[in-house]
Structure formats: C-alpha cells, structure tokens
Amino acid sequence: MSFSLDLVGPRAGIAPSNYRATAAWLDSGERRLGLALLLGLLALFPFVAGDYLVYLACVAAMTVVSVIGLNILTGYTGLLSIGHAAFNGIGAYSCAVATVKFGWPFWLAVPFGGLMAAFAGLIVGLPSLRIKGLYLAIATLAAQYLFLFAAQHWESVTGGDRGFQVAPASFFGIRLDSDMRLYWLIMPVTVLMCLAAHNLFRTRIGRSFIAVRERDYSAEVLGIDLLRTKLLAFAIASFYAGIAGALMAYFFKVVNPEQYTFTASIFQLTAIIVGGLGSVLGSILGALFMVAVPEILKAVVSALAGADAVKGAIMLASARELVFGLLIVGFLLFEPFGLAEIVRRARVSLQMWPFKT
Amino acid sequence: MNLFIEYSMVGIASGGMYALMALGFVLVFKGTGVFNFAQGELMMLGAYIFLSVNQLAGLHWSIALLATVLFALLTGVLIERTVLRALAGQPLLSIVMATVGLGLVLKGAAGLIWGQEQRTLPELVPRKPIFIGDILIPGAVFWSFVISMAVIAACLLYFRFTRGGVTMRAAASSQVNAYAVGINVPVISALTWGLAAAAGGFAGVLLAAINNLTPHLGDLALSVLAVLIVGGLDSLAGVIVGGLIIGWLQSMTGAYLGGQYREIMPFIVVLAVLLVRPHGLFGRKEIERI
Numbered sequence: 001m002s003f004s005l006d007l008v009g010p011r012a013g014i015a016p017s018n019y020r021a022t023a024a025w026l027d028s029g030e031r032r033l034g035l036a037l038l039l040g041l042l043a044l045f046p047f048v049a050g051d052y053l054v055y056l057a058c059v060a061a062m063t064v065v066s067v068i069g070l071n072i073l074t075g076y077t078g079l080l081s082i083g084h085a086a087f088n089g090i091g092a093y094s095c096a097v098a099t100v101k102f103g104w105p106f107w108l109a110v111p112f113g114g115l116m117a118a119f120a121g122l123i124v125g126l127p128s129l130r131i132k133g134l135y136l137a138i139a140t141l142a143a144q145y146l147f148l149f150a151a152q153h154w155e156s157v158t159g160g161d162r163g164f165q166v167a168p169a170s171f172f173g174i175r176l177d178s179d180m181r182l183y184w185l186i187m188p189v190t191v192l193m194c195l196a197a198h199n200l201f202r203t204r205i206g207r208s209f210i211a212v213r214e215r216d217y218s219a220e221v222l223g224i225d226l227l228r229t230k231l232l233a234f235a236i237a238s239f240y241a242g243i244a245g246a247l248m249a250y251f252f253k254v255v256n257p258e259q260y261t262f263t264a265s266i267f268q269l270t271a272i273i274v275g276g277l278g279s280v281l282g283s284i285l286g287a288l289f290m291v292a293v294p295e296i297l298k299a300v301v302s303a304l305a306g307a308d309a310v311k312g313a314i315m316l317a318s319a320r321e322l323v324f325g326l327l328i329v330g331f332l333l334f335e336p337f338g339l340a341e342i343v344r345r346a347r348v349s350l351q352m353w354p355f356k357t
Numbered sequence: 358m359n360l361f362i363e364y365s366m367v368g369i370a371s372g373g374m375y376a377l378m379a380l381g382f383v384l385v386f387k388g389t390g391v392f393n394f395a396q397g398e399l400m401m402l403g404a405y406i407f408l409s410v411n412q413l414a415g416l417h418w419s420i421a422l423l424a425t426v427l428f429a430l431l432t433g434v435l436i437e438r439t440v441l442r443a444l445a446g447q448p449l450l451s452i453v454m455a456t457v458g459l460g461l462v463l464k465g466a467a468g469l470i471w472g473q474e475q476r477t478l479p480e481l482v483p484r485k486p487i488f489i490g491d492i493l494i495p496g497a498v499f500w501s502f503v504i505s506m507a508v509i510a511a512c513l514l515y516f517r518f519t520r521g522g523v524t525m526r527a528a529a530s531s532q533v534n535a536y537a538v539g540i541n542v543p544v545i546s547a548l549t550w551g552l553a554a555a556a557g558g559f560a561g562v563l564l565a566a567i568n569n570l571t572p573h574l575g576d577l578a579l580s581v582l583a584v585l586i587v588g589g590l591d592s593l594a595g596v597i598v599g600g601l602i603i604g605w606l607q608s609m610t611g612a613y614l615g616g617q618y619r620e621i622m623p624f625i626v627v628l629a630v631l632l633v634r635p636h637g638l639f640g641r642k643e644i645e646r647i
Contacts, residue, residue: 133449138582325457325465332454
C-alpha cells in the first residue's frame, strides 16, 4: 500500500539547488501566500460570521485536532484504532477534573488532558508489540468499552452517567464563556497542532512511522525500533485526541460518557477515510466534511419531516448512520485516498494547465 | 453450592446463544479472512425481515423463517459481490472499515424503514421453565441453547461430509491450491458470505424472539467478540467452547460481582486473552515474531 505524501515534497516545477531549499515546505510564493491568506481568513472569521457559524467552526476545529491524531496512528503508522474517542474522553475528563477539583488554569489543564491521554495511549499501545492488525483493532475496541465503563461507574471522579459541569476558562480575567471568545483559544491551538503534525512527517520520527506502516519487518531491519515507534505513534495520536477532548470539555461546558462512545470513534475513522489516509490535509478536509454533512442532512430531513420535530429527530439519527455508512463504503470503493487525492489532482492539473497531466 | 450450580447451568445454557451469534463471524473469517463488523446488523436485518413476513404479510412463522434465511443468504452474496470482492487485496483498514460502513448502512436503513420503536416477535421458543433435578432453567434459555447447538452441529456436519463444505474448507485453507484443483474460489467466497449471513439472520430471529427488536439489536453482537477471541477467530469448535465459557463467566460475574460487571466482563476477557494467547484456544497460530 502506498499513500500520497501531500505537501511534503517540493511543488512540481521547482528545482531546489541547495539543501535548505529542498527541506523548505513553504517552497513557493503561492504557498506562502496561501498560508498567509488562510491565517488571515481564520483571524477575520469571527468578526464576519454569525454565532452559529462560529460555533460550527469551533466544533470543526476540535474535530480536526482529534482526527489528525487518529490519522497519525491509523493513516501514517498503519495501526488501526477503533477506540479513538476514548482518548478524547480521557483528555476531557482529566482537563475537567483539573479545572473543577484542582482549580488549575486552562493553560495547565489543557496540556494536562493531552498528557493524560498520551499516557493512556502508551498503555493501550503496549500490546502492539505482540499483537497487530485486526487483533490490535479489537484490543482498542475493548479499551474503548473499558473507558466507557470507568466513566459510567467510577462516580467519585467522573460523576457517572450525568457527568459534571466544567467552569469556563479565564485568560487574564477575561472569562472564555462564549463560543466567540473560545474561538480564540481553540483556533490557535488547532493551527499549531496542524503545523506540528505537518512538520512531524518531515522528521526522522515521522518518516519511521511511515516505514512501519509500509512493512514492519523491513523497518526493523532498517534499524527502527518497532516497539518504541509504535508506542510513540500511540502516544502522539492520543495526545492530539486528549487536547481535542480538553478543548471539548471547555466548549461544551459539560463532560459525560455519551460524548465519547464507539459511535464517536467510528465518526473519526469515517473522517480520515473520507479525507484521505496518511495526509494532514486529508484529516483537515475530512473533519470539515464530516462536520458539514450532518448540518446538510439536518436541513434536508427537516424539509422532509415538516413540522413534526420528534419524527424529524428520529429520522435524522438513522439518516446520519445511513449516509456515514454510504460515505465510508463509497470512498473506499471509488476514491480510496479521499478528498486529499481529489485536491491533489486538481492542483496538479491547475499547475500543468494548459497541458494535460 | 446449589446456587453456584444453578448459576453455572443457566450461564452455560445462555452461552449457546453466544455461540450461535459468533458462528457467522467465524464462517466469514475462516472462509475469506475478513472480520465482518456488519454481522450484528445482518442479524438485526434478519429479525426485521422475519417480522415483516410474519406479521405484515401474515404468513406462518415457519415460512417467514425460511424467507428470512433465504433473504439473508442473498444479502450476504450481494455484499460479497459488490463490496468485498472489489476490495480484495486492499489493506486491513479498508476491509474492516468497509464492513463497519456496511453495518452503518444496514442500521440506518432499518431505522428509516421500520422506525426506532421496540417490536415484539411472536414467541418462537416456549417460555415454560425446565427443571433438572432442583435446578430451574428458564425455557427461553434452554431451548435457544438446544437450537443453537443443533445449528452449529449441522454446520460442522456440513463441513465434514458434504462436497460443498469440503470445497469451502479447501478454499479457506489455501486459495492457490484450491484454484489448482479446479475449485471456483470466487463463487465459494460468495457462498461463504451467504452462509454466514443466513446463520446471522437465523440467530437474529432467535435473539429478537427472546429479547425485543430495535435497529440496535446488532450492537449485542459486539459482546460476542469475547467468544471469538477465546475460541479463536477461525475455529468452529472454538465457537462452542468459547460461547459456553463466556456464558458461564457472565453468569458468574452477574451473580457474584453485581450486574454492572456483566457487560464489561467480555471486554476484559478480550484484553486478557489477546495479551496471553492472541489466537485463542483453538485458532490457527500465525507465526510472526515482530
């Protein structure tokens, strides 16, 4: 199997003449311009968009962080995890407990959530030396259910099924209690995490992840310590999930087991398949797409169901499952490298225009 | 002590149902090397088909059962032809996710067609309790045990003594050699899927007749993971032994640790077995030292 390494190599038509130019990733004027434009747009967005769009942007941003983590583990390292939402949950609960019970500020609580999740990831990853493939996937599934069980029954810490409320974060006396204000916490973190993930795959560690995915015993022969690499992949992926979970705790203002179920794990797996396995751009596109689809469905279903809100809600749940399933199967059959591959093709043909590729 | 024996008997008897639910997983895994996450949804679909034929069309339950099994068989063949065959040779992730996606499609479609409300199937198994000495076993548990064992025994006999069964085993043990002796492997794969789906549909009807029927019936299949891992993913005998062990363990945890541990016990067993003996009691060991 091979996946495209988007954005890592130099752009077509550029011939780097020294090592610095080869290693640069903002290697062309339009790439620098594109990044600057994107950052500018993200900074302007909350001033232009309405409340609901800002809310959606925050949800999408947190999904992006978590999905990048899953893609690092599953797309880049080839270790299938069907329990990613459990790490979101561990991050969220850790952050919430640190905020509510220890009274920590958010700039300690959010990294704490990430680190706790990373630690849990190490534990779940430990069997990966002995078991792999399907068996590892089943182990992560079991870990998911163990997490849910702990969240439901370890009531002194987690508050059981009802969960508990999280006090809003505050930054130099400004309470981050509205979506508009939280945007300025969530979006910078998301951008940083995206850039970090992108850079990861330009380093020795990131490349060794890909080597492990392609053929683990060849990687071992090349001198890559398999257990260390796999554990590191688990830790980094869970760290991303934990950060996303910690942000979710502040954003939704409540943590409970319902947010971090098996369904949420499948949702994120769908996002990396739709977006593109082994691609940071794909993770971003996939997460955005998966946040947008339910919104579109909501509009369609409410048009179909009319005024009956209860019937509409029931229909929506089933319609979501149906559409997510169709998306998974459809992308696997017809566009296995996902939206990232579509973008890549579009970009190449744009660069080559008027010639055919 | 008497109580212990009673819980054990009930647990082992309820393990029969687990074994039947696990049968479809094993058939597909053994035959085609695919772990089918949609097996639970195939069970759910079977139960709804039975319900529709039996209650809406008003046909006798035996005809409805026959129709269900046939429909499930066709669904299995269709899934293999359209999705799994196209993904042959793809990485594990694609194949696993394709079955997860299929499961979602079936669940969503069932929700849209039949709605979310709970349905009750006619009583197929007698509820009258059975007494063995002093020990009381609920009728539904006892009869589902008997039916499950009969179905699995029929499967074992089929694989042992019929031409079709032997061909399937040949194709499962080595595709290349099976081709070499003139077996049509693609047809066998499709048939394997059909057979597994039929077993799933049958298990679904039985399960829904004992519990109730909602589009979430398939979620129960995940608790069968423990049965599969204990018995070995590709062993029919393992299904029976694993099912009985898990049924017994579940009854024991329910009796002595409390009800909430019942649901989590299978997953703890899964983790423990995966760490100690990943191929289970009877599964084929794949030797790979990395």
